[in-house]
Amino acid sequence: MTAPPELDAATRPILAFDIGGTKIAAALIVDGAIEERRQVATPISGRPEDWLAAMVDLASDWQGRFEAIGAAVTGIVQDGQWRALNPTILPVPAGYPLAERLQATFDRPVRLVNDAQAAAWAEFDVRSGIRSLLFVTVSTGIGGGLVTDGKLVEGTNGAAGSMGHVLVKPVGGRRCGCGAIGCIETEASGTALKARAAETFGDGIEAPELFERAKTDAKAAVLIDDALNLLGQALLSARRLCDPDLIVIGGGIGLRADVLAELTSICGRLAPDFPVPIEAARQGADAGLVGAALLAAGR
Ligand SMILES: [Zn+2]
Numbered sequence: 001m002t003a004p005p006e007l008d009a010a011t012r013p014i015l016a017f018d019i020g021g022t023k024i025a026a027a028l029i030v031d032g033a034i035e036e037r038r039q040v041a042t043p044i045s046g047r048p049e050d051w052l053a054a055m056v057d058l059a060s061d062w063q064g065r066f067e068a069i070g071a072a073v074t075g076i077v078q079d080g081q082w083r084a085l086n087p088t089i090l091p092v093p094a095g096y097p098l099a100e101r102l103q104a105t106f107d108r109p110v111r112l113v114n115d116a117q118a119a120a121w122a123e124f125d126v127r128s129g130i131r132s133l134l135f136v137t138v139s140t141g142i143g144g145g146l147v148t149d150g151k152l153v154e155g156t157n158g159a160a161g162s163m164g165h166v167l168v169k170p171v172g173g174r175r176c177g178c179g180a181i182g183c184i185e186t187e188a189s190g191t192a193l194k195a196r197a198a199e200t201f202g203d204g205i206e207a208p209e210l211f212e213r214a215k216t217d218a219k220a221a222v223l224i225d226d227a228l229n230l231l232g233q234a235l236l237s238a239r240r241l242c243d244p245d246l247i248v249i250g251g252g253i254g255l256r257a258d259v260l261a262e263l264t265s266i267c268g269r270l271a272p273d274f275p276v277p278i279e280a281a282r283q284g285a286d287a288g289l290v291g292a293a294l295l296a297a298g299r
Pocket of ligand 1 (some may be wrong): 164177178179180183185
């Protein structure tokens with residue numbers, strides 16, 4: 001039997017995972033394209049062993065079909081170890097050795113990365129003609145990632161690009177799961193909008209419904225305007241710091257046309273000196289999976 005030909009690093013099949021607060025997704029990815037994909041709800045036990053068991057279960061019949069593993073996770077990754085930045089999203093115990101556990105389980109090299117950083121890398125990879133990019137996702141939570149001079153910036157502690165925990169309301173804001181007061185995640189994420197709606201209208205109004213109400217209800221419009229203003233200010237601060245070629249906005253809330261238009265308007269109005277294009281994410285909800293796979297393939 002002849003040995004299989006050496007595969008180019010970019011075209012090796014990669015097993016990718018994306019572990020979030022609500023779901024764990026797994027996919028077989030070749031050259032940035034998803035070939036097969038599955039997901040389950042994240043076990044709510046709070047035990048990493050249960051999340052690992054769910055991952056093994058998802059990939060059980062893919063054994064032997066991948067060369068490496070890329071895993072995008074909510075929270076902070078440092079030297080292959082994983083911990084929560086905001087434990088209310090997913091209560092990851094400090095220093096959980098996920099890379100080591102995955103390597104021992106699947107016997108393949110593992111690349112572990114924060115999920116929004118992975119998504120930033122996927123959004124950078126799909127575009128040409130740029131060297132830097134700031135990615136911000138606004139959905140249940142708020143996350144971000146930064147690419148500078150063609151490289152993903154992970155940071156000394158793995159926390160670079162943590163847009164959700166940029167402070168916008170340190171006085172009079174809400175207490176965030178990270179411990180600070182007035183992080184943008186507690187003021188303008190989907191979870192924050194739901195909390196704001198509950199204070200004004202009572203429980204049970206999710207962010208999309210609040211946006212609908214805002215078209216005809218002045219109180220709802222004030223809540224949305226305030227959240228988007230804070231988000232615009234956070235974006236502007238990050239833009240000032242990084243001066244990227246491009247800002248990419250993703251997430252269920254961030255991808256709304258009215259939200260994109262408002263953020264563009266705020267940044268243009270408050271900082272007309274250096275216009276930076278703002279555009280919608282192209283990789284969709286699987287950007288984390290794709291980015292983790294690209295990084296695991298060495299791209
Ligand atoms: Zn925070």
